[in-house]
Amino acid sequence: MPTTGEKPGIGRYVCLSCGQVVHLDDNDDTLPPCPRCNGTKFKKD
Ligand SMILES: [Zn+2]
Numbered sequence: 001m002p003t004t005g006e007k008p009g010i011g012r013y014v015c016l017s018c019g020q021v022v023h024l025d026d027n028d029d030t031l032p033p034c035p036r037c038n039g040t041k042f043k044k045d
Pocket residue numbers: 015016017018019020034035036037038039
């Protein structure tokens with residue numbers, strides 16, 4: 001699963017802990033910690 005610090009590519013990622021959606025709009029973007037709960041595990045939306 002996509003984790004904070006990885007570069008999983010363009011797309012929408014949903015925090016597994018709280019459901020917050022994070023958008024990455026560039027293939028070089030690094031997945032940040034969840035802005036709401038600081039979670040580090042996501043699934044691709
Ligand atoms: Zn979260």
